[in-house]
Amino acid sequence: LIEDLEKSVVFIAPLVVRPxxxxxxxxxxxAYEGMLGVIPIKEY
Incomplete structure (x- = not known):
């Protein structure tokens, strides 16, 4: 699960800097809220 999150961050991080x-x-x-446990990861 941790590896999946790290891979997700790699792809998502560049998107954050595109206002x-x-x-x-x-x-x-x-995805960020999902990592914090606010939203179940399954939904993504």
Whole structure:
């Protein structure tokens, strides 16, 4: 599970620095909340 999260961060991190792309920001926010346990990882 930890490895999967690390791989996700690698792909998501570059998206965070692209302001204006709401879908990308939503994806990054959702994944971040998922890592915090706010939202079940399964949904992604």
């Amino acid at each position: 204006g792309e709401l879908e990308m920001e939503a994806l990054a926010k959702g």
